[in-house]
Amino acid sequence: MGTVEPRVAAGTDVKLISGGQIAANAQSQDVTDGFHLVIDALKLNGIDTVFGLPGIPITDFTRMAQAAGLRVISFRHEQNAGNAAAIAGFMTQKPGICLTVSAPGFLNGLTALANATTNCFPMILISGSSEREIVDLQQGDYEEMDQLAIAKPLAKAAFRVLHAEDIGVGIARAIRAAVSGRPGGVYLDLPAKLFAQTMDAEAGKKSLIKVVDPAPKQIPGTDAVKRAVELLRGARKPLIVLGKGAAYAQADADIRALIEKTGIPYLPMSMAKGLLPDTHEQSAAAARSYVLPEADVVMLVGARLNWLLSHGKGKTWGGKTHKDWGGQKFIQIDISPQEADSNVRIDAPVVGDIGSCVSALLAGIGSSWQNPPAEWLAAIAERKNKNVAKMAETLAKDPKPMNFHSALNVVRDIVKANPDAILVNEGANALDFTRSIVDMYKPRKRLDVGTWGIMGIGMGFAVAAAVVSGEPVIAIEGDSAFGFSGMEVETICRYKLPVCVVVFNNNGVYRGTDVNPTGGPDVAPTVFVKGARYDKLIEAFGGVGVHATTPAELRKAMEEAVHSRKPTLINAVIDEAAGTESGRITSLNPTSGKKK
Numbered sequence: 064m065g066t067v068e069p070r071v072a073a074g075t076d077v078k079l080i081s082g083g084q085i086a087a088n089a090q091s092q093d094v095t096d097g098f099h100l101v102i103d104a105l106k107l108n109g110i111d112t113v114f115g116l117p118g119i120p121i122t123d124f125t126r127m128a129q130a131a132g133l134r135v136i137s138f139r140h141e142q143n144a145g146n147a148a149a150i151a152g153f154m155t156q157k158p159g160i161c162l163t164v165s166a167p168g169f170l171n172g173l174t175a176l177a178n179a180t181t182n183c184f185p186m187i188l189i190s191g192s193s194e195r196e197i198v199d200l201q202q203g204d205y206e207e208m209d210q211l212a213i214a215k216p217l218a219k220a221a222f223r224v225l226h227a228e229d230i231g232v233g234i235a236r237a238i239r240a241a242v243s244g245r246p247g248g249v250y251l252d253l254p255a256k257l258f259a260q261t262m263d264a265e266a267g268k269k270s271l272i273k274v275v276d277p278a279p280k281q282i283p284g285t286d287a288v289k290r291a292v293e294l295l296r297g298a299r300k301p302l303i304v305l306g307k308g309a310a311y312a313q314a315d316a317d318i319r320a321l322i323e324k325t326g327i328p329y330l331p332m333s334m335a336k337g338l339l340p341d342t343h344e345q346s347a348a349a350a351r352s353y354v355l356p357e358a359d360v361v362m363l364v365g366a367r368l369n370w371l372l373s374h375g376k377g378k379t380w381g382g383k384t385h386k387d388w389g390g391q392k393f394i395q396i397d398i399s400p401q402e403a404d405s406n407v408r409i410d411a412p413v414v415g416d417i418g419s420c421v422s423a424l425l426a427g428i429g430s431s432w433q434n435p436p437a438e439w440l441a442a443i444a445e446r447k448n449k450n451v452a453k454m455a456e457t458l459a460k461d462p463k464p465m466n467f468h469s470a471l472n473v474v475r476d477i478v479k480a481n482p483d484a485i486l487v488n489e490g491a492n493a494l495d496f497t498r499s500i501v502d503m504y505k506p507r508k509r510l511d512v513g514t515w516g517i518m519g520i521g522m523g524f525a526v527a528a529a530v531v532s533g534e535p536v537i538a539i540e541g542d543s544a545f546g547f548s549g550m551e552v553e554t555i556c557r558y559k560l561p562v563c564v565v566v567f568n569n570n571g572v573y574r575g576t577d578v579n580p581t582g583g584p585d586v587a588p589t590v591f592v593k594g595a596r597y598d599k600l601i602e603a604f605g606g607v608g609v610h611a612t613t614p615a616e617l618r619k620a621m622e623e624a625v626h627s628r629k630p631t632l633i634n635a636v637i638d639e640a641a642g643t644e645s646g647r648i649t650s651l652n653p654t655s656g657k658k659k
């Protein structure tokens with residue numbers, strides 16, 4: 064432990080005897096070991112970065128991986144490494160790799176794995192594990208846990224490798240499972256003993272697999288495409304909804320062409336913002352509550368009819384009660400054939416990868432396409448203009464103290480001036496207001512809490528976004544949200560990443576105004592230390608800390624951060640009374656039927 068073992072990557076001429084000692088005389092054969100087979104298998108498959116946290120049994124692995132030219136980004140908590148891996152997967156279509164130690168490290172990474180699966184992000188959680196014989200007899204090994212069994216229900220697939228000669232297959236299976244079909248999280252269990260196993264280097268090299276066509280195209284059926292085109296052609300009030308599957312697919316030009324050729328208004332889901340610039344005249348985002356119940360044909364492109372779209376029914380869609388369906392007909396483009404009919408009837412499912420489906424639709428539409436009726440477009444434009452004007456009025460105000468709107472007016476300008484910057488966003492009000500106020504201009508630039516509305520993705524996503532893209536990252540964080548991953552500001556400073564964290568500090572979860580009804584000394588459960596100085600945190604690690612109490616101070620600090628690319632944390636003081644309980648989803652809080 065503690066030293067880098069002699070490196071014996073396949074093809075080098077260093078000689079080892081088993082146990083890792085350099086051979087004294089020329090009797091030995093070329094050998095490799097489990098450590099290097101894993102590294103070589105990852106490299107062979109184009110994986111260049113590993114996000115993780117060292118410890119038994121993977122410490123030497125992290126050293127050897129770095130020595131072998133992989134970028135190893137070490138975190139302060141595995142959940143953040145896992146979130147980094149997941150979002151790297153979303154951004155690149157290659158599985159993001161998270162590496163952890165056994166039991167507790169594995170469990171820390173598991174939330175991110177489950178979240179990746181839920182969001183259809185491709186990642187592989189690789190965890191070291193303890194002695195199988197001892198774990199299976201429950202004899203109390205160091206960090207004993209049956210990790211494979213625990214990971215299975217939370218992952219798209221889970222594998223364990225016991226023998227060095229199976230490492231190539233194990234990595235290949237994990238890669239395929241992560242990126243083919245509907246992407247997701249994969250668990251790969253590597254027991255400590257495996258890393259130390261040795262085998263003939265040449266045989267080891269031959270055992271590795273370079274995965275061919277890991278995410279094969281899935282061409283939609285011609286009937287399915289025809290059905291969808293006919294439905295769309297007959298629509299009087301058509302609408303397209305773009306989800307993060309559409310962003311993931313990297314079919315940006317064809318998606319834009321489909322929308323512009325058909326003239327159909329579209330709504331971007333949160334992480335699909337920027338697929339077309341939010342300022343596009345066909346965006347109906349500012350008229351969302353009008354278009355959803357009014358539309359007669361809705362085409363979903365990589366978006367599920369889950370809670371974020373009110374399950375495709377209820378008042379949001381023009382139904383009378385929360386269970387009633389509206390009158391819409393749905394077309395759904397998705398790679399998962401099981402997705403259709405999950406909540407309401409899908410009249411025209413188009414199953415395939417979005418790139419292939421959209422180009423088939425483009426071909427099906429041909430050159431004689433009629434734009435949607437002018438009344439529909441005019442009605443949307445009217446609502447949109449009214450709402451935009453109302454928002455502009457709100458944004459122009461300069462209340463004291465600063466509120467979400469006046470602060471986000473600044474963020475909106477900074478993002479507009481830096482369209483390549485990546486925006487990471489979490490919180491409740493800090494999330495909802497940012498999503499609706501800050502326009503995005505390019506695809507895959509907005510990364511957020513996704514399908515679960517999970518807090519804690521912030522710094523992991525920010526680190527990965529900076530590492531993967533090299534672009535500046537702006538993280539807009541509620542003060543509660545930031546706390547889940549805040550220690551990673553050290554990681555941001557350590558790797559000198561161009562990340563500007565803005566903590567919207569309103570003294571608590573949602574708000575800072577609750578009081579303890581008993582009058583006792585404890586503050587209310589949603590309240591934090593008032594007037595906290597989050598900016599001091601980053602200064603401890605050599606980053607730039609700024610305390611901003613006005614939009615002008617916030618603007619100056621953000622401009623400097625983006626320009627200098629220095630790790631920066633801005634403590635943006637927000638009115639503690641601003642915001643609502645749970646942001647836009649207040650109604651999801653259960654309220655007792657019992658009379659008070």
Ligand code: ADP
Nearest residue numbers: 245306307308312332365366367397398416417
């Ligand atoms: P949002 O939250 O933005 O509405 P969801 O996560 O609910 O988006 O939906 C994403 C959908 O996209 C999933 O149903 C997934 O199967 C699908 N998907 C992901 N990648 C692709 C792809 N390359 N081609 C087709 N569908 C995809």
Ligand code: TPW
Nearest residue numbers: 490491492493516518541542543544572573
């Ligand atoms: C893993 C529940 C949703 S939003 C939120 C919590 C705790 C924080 C809201 O306060 P914040 O934002 O960040 O200060 P703002 O702008 O409203 O003041 N644990 C997990 N995920 C979730 N979603 C929660 C708890 C929650």
